Amino acid sequence: MDKFETLTGIAAPMPLVNIDTDMIIPKQFLKTIKRSGLGANLFDEMRFDRQGNEIPDFVLNQDAYRSAEILVAGDNFGCGSSREHAPWAIKDFGIRCVISTSFADIFYNNCFKNGILPIALPQEAVDVLMKDAEKGANARMTIDLENQTVTTSDGESFSFEVDAFKKHCLLEGLDDIGLTMEKAASIDTFEAQASQARPWV
C-alpha cells in the first residue's frame, strides 16, 4: 500500500451532504474485475452528461480543481454501499485526502486500506476549510499525518483525531494481511477453542 505522510495540494470544495457511494462511482463501473482505471469515472453522473461531455458547473471540471488532491465535503461522506470501488476511484483520480464532518463507517475503513486519509473535523473547522478550498488553485492546504494537523493556505491550523493503528499503517504503507498473518498462532488457538465450545459453527 502507498504511504501517506504529508500532502500539500489543491482542495476541491463539495459542500453537499450525504454524498453517497453511488454518486462517487455509479454501479455501471463496478463490473470491472480490476482495481485500477476508475478515476476516469469518479463522480461520473455529476461530472458528465449522457453524451460524455463535461458538466462545466461540477467542481472537478473547473480548471482550478482538475488536479485537486484533497476533497472538502459535506456531512456523512461515503454513505451507502461497501463498494471499495469508491476509494479506488478517488485515489485513481489523484485525491489522497477527504475532509468532512463525518464519514460512513465502511467507506472510512476502506480509505485506509488504499492509502487515502479521511479526516473528520467539527463543523466550524470544516466551514473554514471549505472557504479556503473555494479560493481555487492558488490556495493549497497542507495535511500532516504524523502531527495530525490540517493547515489552510493562510496558515490556520486544525488538529484531527485518527486511530493510532490506522495511522501507523498509513505512515508505513503496511499491508494488513501481512500484519495479521504474523498473529497466525493466536488465530489457530482461537479456532481450536471455538471448535470445542461451538462445534456446530
Add this chain to the structure above:
Amino acid sequence: MSPKTLYDKIWDAHVAHEADDGTCLLYIDRHLVHEVTSPQAFEGLRIAGRKVRAPEKTIAVPDHNVPTTAGREDPKNMTEDSAIQVAALDKNAKDFGIHYYPVSDVRQGIVHIVGPEQGWTLPGMTVVCGDSHTATHGAFGALAHGIGTSEVEHVLATQTLIQKKSKNMKVEITGKLRPGVTAKDITLSVIGETGTAGGTGYVIEYCGEAIRDLSMEGRMTVCNMAIEGGARAGLIAPDEKTFEYVKGRPHAPKGAQFEAALAWWKTLFSDDDAYWDKVITIKGEDIAPVVTWGTSPEDVLPITANVPSADDFEGGKVGAAQRSLDYMGLTPGTPLSDIEIDTVFIGSCTNGRIEDLRAAAEILKGKKIKVKRAMVVPGSGLVRAQAEEEGLADIFKEAGFEWRLAGCSMCLAMNPDQLAEDERCASTSNRNFEGRQGYKGRTHLVSPGMAAAAAITGKLTDVRELM
C-alpha cells in the same frame, strides 16, 4: 460478572487477539461472497500465493449482476462484463474450494436471502460479506456487517477482521403496530428519526414488543436497513421464532449438536442492566405507512403527508433537500398520494422474501395494474418456487406483473433491469440515491403492500385504503 449487551456477548466470544490499543482480530464464522466485490480479493490472494483459510465457512453466490430473465445459465445471454464477473466467481469458487450456488441452482438468490434460507446464518455468529446489507443477518442475533474488498481478501486469507468495538445503541419499538404498518415502515421511520448518519459508530439492537411480534422475515427487513441509518450492524436477540426458523435448515446443526447450540443461543440477550451509549424509543402505534420523497433514505414521511420544501430543513440539508426535490421532479406542498408512478419493483434483500410476496399478492388479488411496468423479482429460487406453489405467481401475472428469476435486479440496476430517465418507481428496495435504479431514475421506497397499492392505482397510495 458485569452486565453485557447482546453485542458485547457476541463480540467477546469472537476476539482472537487484542492489541494494547484495543484493536482486535475478530474471528469470522461465515463469509458470504458475491461476484461484484470479490474478483479483486481473489486476485490479491493469487498474487500473494495465499489460500482461503476456512473454505468450509465461505459461501459464494452470484446475484448483483445476473440477468433475471430466462436462459441466463448461458453466459451468451448476459452482458459481456456480467458474464466475466460470473465466470470469475465460478472459477474462484472452484479453485479455492468454497461452497457455491451457481445461477443454474434453484437455491441461488440474493446472498442475504440465501444465507439464512440454507441455515448458514445462525444466532451468535459473526457474519461478513462484501456488501453493506449484510446487516440483514442480524435478525438472527448474529453480528453481521458489510466490508470492503480489501477486507474480503483479509477474511479469505485469515478468517479474521481487524476491528475496534463499536458503541451500543438500543432502538426500542414499543407496543403494537397499526394495521397496514410493516417492518419496512418501522425501519424507514427509525432512519427518518435518526438520520442516515445517526447510527455511525454504533451497533444497534432493535427490541420491544413490536419487534418481538415480527416474523423472522420482518426482522430481516428491519436489520437490513440498519446500514441506511449509518450503523455498523443491527441485531435482534434470538427467541423461539428464531430457533424454529433455523431448525431443520440444510446447514443448521442437527440432533445433539442442535441442543448444544440451543443452550448457548438462549444466553444471547442483553442483560437487564446493560449499559447503552444511546437509546431511542418509538411507539409502535405512532408509525404510519411511509414513503420516501427524496434521494436519501432519511427523507421519509407518512403517505398522508405532503412533499416538503427545502426551507423545512436546516444547515447542509437545505441544499441537499433542494437538490433532491429537483432531481425527483417534485413540487413542495403536493400530497404524496398525488404522485404518479410509472414502475413498480418488488424484490431485493429488504423485501424479496415469501412474506413480502404474500403481502403484495394480498393487495393485488383479482386486480390489474395501472402503471406502465411492474416487476416481481423473488429473493431466491426457493422463494420463487414457494410463491408458485402458493399461487402467488399467478396473482402477480394476472395483475400484469413480470415474474422474474432471483437476483438483485432493479435494486441496484447493474443488470438490464433499469429505470429510464425521469421514470418514477415505487420500490421495495432500500436505496433511493440519485441514479440508483437507473440514470436519472426516481425512486420512492415503500413496503411491499404499498408497492402493490401503487401498482393498482398508478399513484403512491395509502395501502390502508385497499385493505
